[in-house]
Each structure stands twice: as structure tokens, then as C-alpha cells.
Amino acid sequence: MLKRTKILAASLSVVAAIALTGCTASNNDNISKMESVKSQTILGSYANIAQANYSDALKDAIVLRFRIDALASTPNEQTFAAAKKAWLISRESYGQTEAFRLANGPIDAEEGWVADTYGALEGQLNAWPLDENMIDYTIDANGSKTSGNIIDTKGSFNPGGEESTSVNVKKITVDALTELNENGGDANVSTGYHAIEFLLWGQDQDYSNFTKDSITNGALTAGQRTLADFTTAKDAKRRLAYLKAASEKVVKDLELVNSAWEKNGLYQAAIQGTLTGTDASKNIESKEALKQILAGLGVFIKSELANERIAVAVLTPSEEDEHSCFSDNTHRDILNNYLGFKNVLTSTYMGKKYGASMLDAVDAKTKANIMALMGSIEAKINNVDEMAKTKEHFDYQIQPGNPQAKVIVKLKNEMRKLGDEMVNVAKANGIDLSTDDVTDPEETKL
Known part of the structure; x- marks a missing residue:
């Protein structure tokens, strides 16, 4: 296009050449504006889907927390089964939100104002695989229970790993679990859906094809944690406290992410370029x-x-x-x-x-x-x-x-x-x- 303009300029008046250049610029501007409008329309659809999906995930997480609270209040087979069912249902909606990851959005942005505002909570919500030995006992190859985990530690707990730090878990709280999550390594997971999953189902003992199965000697099944772990077993109350704190944190984290996508949410406005005033610089x-x-x-x-x-x-x-x-x-x-x-x-x-x-x-x-x-x-x-x-x-x-x-x-x-x-x-x-x-x-x- 630039080469063609130079050729025409040799035979046309300066005024005509300027007019032609202005026409080209105008066409380019029009194309750019059309592409921008198209992009904004797609982004509007994207933001509305995110809002609907995260809203459903939050609602399901609230039900999960409610069912876990019921289990903690009255641990029996009915409340135990209801808590597990609520976890399975909550994964249906949250699983679909995973498509919003890796786009520098509020779920996992690692730098800039988005990260500062929303905290990259994906690792707190859905980190995996996890070292279940950090959370509670497992059964080792000799059929013995392991120890030295968050549940059975009544004071300072250090998860181990590179640059790990100790956290007081005398009382199991949202803050303590948050501080321990991925503390010392990616496998040191203490929060989120999979931490709750492990506490509800227990160890998947058919976990390795590389060693002879000397533990279950049966069909491959899900974890078989018993109700006794929440009633008569040692540290039963701490397991329930852990479940309550972990489910409360999932709800809090999803509330924050969901707020980004609501109609007046900061991030949904930013990707549509509608922020004004002091927030205008945040527009993407x-x-x-x-x-x-x-x-x-x-x-x-x-x-x-x-x-x-x-x-x-x-x-x-x-x-x-x-x-x-x-x-x-x-x-x-x-x-x-x-x-x-x-x-x-x-x-x-x-x-x-x-x-x-x-x-x-x-x-x-x-x-x-x-x-x-x-x-x-x-x-x-x-x-x-x-x-x-x-x-x-x-x-x-x-x-x-x-x-x-x-x-x-x-x-x-x-x-x-x-x-x-x-x-x-x-x-x-x-x-x-x-x-x-x-x-x-x-x-x-x-």
C-alpha cells in the first residue's frame, strides 16, 4: 500500500496525494474500529458466561459448606453421604470455570493490578496432585498409619520442602491452611477442592502400578474413609474442623473471583474497556x-x-x-x-x-x-x-x-x-x- 502511494505521488499533485493518504488512513481506521467492535462483542459474551459460571460455582460451594457444617454438627452416615454428594455436584460447575484460566484473568493472573486485586486464587482452590500425608494419615505399604501431618499436630507444623516455613496449627483455621498451601512445594496442598475430597473419601489405596498391591487386594475403588474418622477415631474433631475451614475458604475465594465478573465487577469492565476516572488506566x-x-x-x-x-x-x-x-x-x-x-x-x-x-x-x-x-x-x-x-x-x-x-x-x-x-x-x-x-x-x- 505504501509503495503504491509513492508511485501515484509522482504523477499527482501534492494535494491529491495527501487526499489519497488520508483516504487510506481512514479505511484502516474503519477496519480497526470494526475489529475493535467485534472483539468487544465477543468479550461481552465471554464476561457474561464467566459471571454465570462462577455464580453457579459459588452457589454450589455454599451448599457444600452447608453440608459439611451439618456433618460437623451431627456426624452420621446420612450427613457424611450428603457432604460427599455436595462435593461431587460442586465439581460440575467449578470444572467448567477452568476454561477461564491461563488468560491473565482474576483466577490466576500472576502480575499487575489483576494479580494484586484478586490474588491468583486458582492454586488455593484447585491445586493438585497433593501429598495427602501432609493433611492426614495414610496407610503405608506395611499396613500402618502414617503420622506427622496437620491433623495430628497440635502446635507448630512445617510441611517440609524448599524454603518451607512453620505454621501454628494448634487451631485449624482458614488463615493457617492458606499459609500452608504450597508452602515448601507445589505438592504441599492444604486447601481447595482436592483437600476436601481427600478428607471426605480418604486415600485412594490403589495408587500405584509399580508396586504389588499388598493393602487392599481388591477391585480398584475410590477412597474408603469410614465415618469413624469423624466420630470415635483419634483427632475426629480436628478432621471436622479442617473440613469446615477448608470449605469456608473455598466459598470466600470464589466470592472474590465471582466479584470480578459481576455486572459492576472491576475485571469484567476492564476487558470491555468501560472503566472511567481513576480506574481508566486498568482498561485492557x-x-x-x-x-x-x-x-x-x-x-x-x-x-x-x-x-x-x-x-x-x-x-x-x-x-x-x-x-x-x-x-x-x-x-x-x-x-x-x-x-x-x-x-x-x-x-x-x-x-x-x-x-x-x-x-x-x-x-x-x-x-x-x-x-x-x-x-x-x-x-x-x-x-x-x-x-x-x-x-x-x-x-x-x-x-x-x-x-x-x-x-x-x-x-x-x-x-x-x-x-x-x-x-x-x-x-x-x-x-x-x-x-x-x-x-x-x-x-x-x-
Whole structure:
């Protein structure tokens, strides 16, 4: 365009050349404005889906806290079962919010005003895998209970690890658990859904294919914690106190993240560029916001879900690397994590269309390829889910020699291809991404 302008300038008057340049600039400005409007429309849909999804996750977490409070008040088989059911339900909504990660948003931004305002709470809410020995007893290979954990420590507790610090756990509180979470290492998890999961279900004793199972000598099952751990067993009251503090923290953390996405929330306004006054500097340019979202979607589906949560478990193989190994709920994690990805990509949630989507600008051929890939992925996810609910848990499905393991490997491979397709979706929306942008450089190499 610049070369053509110079050629015309040689034969046209200076005034005409200036007029032509002004016309070109105006066209470029119009295109830029159109792209900006399109981006803002997509971002509006994105923000509304986030608000609806996090609101549901918060509501379900409040029910979970209520059920745990009932268990702590009256520990019996009914309240115990109700607490576990509430945990499973809460994972349905929270699992879909995972698609909002890795986009420098309020759930996990690590720097800048977003991190300062919201605190990167993903690690507090959903960190895994965890070293359950840090929280409570487990049964070792000799059939003996381990000790030296938060539950059985009545004073200062040091989780160990690099630069770990001691925390007073004489009384188990939200603050104490928060301070201990990932204190000394990523596996030193004391808060969030998976800490609660372990306390409700107990150790998944069929955790290793590399050693002979001399503990359970039975079918692969979820954890089998008994009610006695909350009634007559040593430290029963501390387990209940731990559950109460951990569930209270999940609610508090989700309240903060949810506030970011509410209609008057600071972050939802920032990505739509509507902040004014002293907050105006916090506005995020629409194309930059969309770029972060698309890159985050790619990294999530390709490196986090396909690689870390599926490939590591099936190719190792190790049930300990299931996302929800204590409750054997990994099949639902996979389904809901993928559904969250689909929600964002198609601007839908719970069957409701929220407006313009990132796919709208994609050419027909590329869109058909993406939809076919998603259809194949969904068929495999539904297969894994149905098998887990009717015949064999994910534990069984990843075993060497099980035909389902091949299905799961293919699922992983297709998800990785779908992650790469976010480069094409980005291009159609005026965003430049590479496959490196949609791949976590620190993902586990298998």
C-alpha cells in the first residue's frame, strides 16, 4: 500500500496525494474500529458466561459448606453421604470455570493490578496432585498409619520442602491452611477442592502400578474413609474442623473471583474497556484481551487437560495422577473441563447462547474441520464418562492392555490438535498466535 502511494505521488499533485493518504488512513481506521467492535462483542459474551459460571460455582460451594457444617454438627452416615454428594455436584460447575484460566484473568493472573486485586486464587482452590500425608494419615505399604501431618499436630507444623516455613496449627483455621498451601512445594496442598475430597473419601489405596498391591487386594475403588474418622477415631474433631475451614475458604475465594465478573465487577469492565476516572488506566485493549483468552484456551485444552490431566495418567500409567483420584471422579473432570472450553469457544453456557463467538469469523472449511474434531472428542469423552458410570472407573480404563486406554490416548491427541486450532481461530479474529503461544513450555514431556 505504501509503495503504491509513492508511485501515484509522482504523477499527482501534492494535494491529491495527501487526499489519497488520508483516504487510506481512514479505511484502516474503519477496519480497526470494526475489529475493535467485534472483539468487544465477543468479550461481552465471554464476561457474561464467566459471571454465570462462577455464580453457579459459588452457589454450589455454599451448599457444600452447608453440608459439611451439618456433618460437623451431627456426624452420621446420612450427613457424611450428603457432604460427599455436595462435593461431587460442586465439581460440575467449578470444572467448567477452568476454561477461564491461563488468560491473565482474576483466577490466576500472576502480575499487575489483576494479580494484586484478586490474588491468583486458582492454586488455593484447585491445586493438585497433593501429598495427602501432609493433611492426614495414610496407610503405608506395611499396613500402618502414617503420622506427622496437620491433623495430628497440635502446635507448630512445617510441611517440609524448599524454603518451607512453620505454621501454628494448634487451631485449624482458614488463615493457617492458606499459609500452608504450597508452602515448601507445589505438592504441599492444604486447601481447595482436592483437600476436601481427600478428607471426605480418604486415600485412594490403589495408587500405584509399580508396586504389588499388598493393602487392599481388591477391585480398584475410590477412597474408603469410614465415618469413624469423624466420630470415635483419634483427632475426629480436628478432621471436622479442617473440613469446615477448608470449605469456608473455598466459598470466600470464589466470592472474590465471582466479584470480578459481576455486572459492576472491576475485571469484567476492564476487558470491555468501560472503566472511567481513576480506574481508566486498568482498561485492557480489546485485541490484547482476546489474544490472552485465545492463547489461554489453547494452552488449557492442549497442555493442561490433554497433557497434564490425561496423558500423564494414561501413559505413566498412574491412578495417583488422576485429577480426582480419591473420589474416582476424574471422568467428570474431563467432561466438564472440556465443556468449559466449548462454552467459551462457542459463547454458550448451560444450553443458552450468549451472543457473538470466536468461531463466527472462521472460514467455512476451517470451521468444519474444528467442529468435526470437536465431535470426535465429544464422542470419546462421552464413552469414557459412560464407561466410568456403568462398568469401570477411570482407574480401570487407563490400565495397560485395556482397550479403553487406546481410546483415551486418541482423545488426548485430538485435544492437542484442537489446541493448535486456536491459532486459526485467532487469525480469523485478527489475532496473531503461534503453536508456541498455545503450548505450555513447562508441560510434562511424555
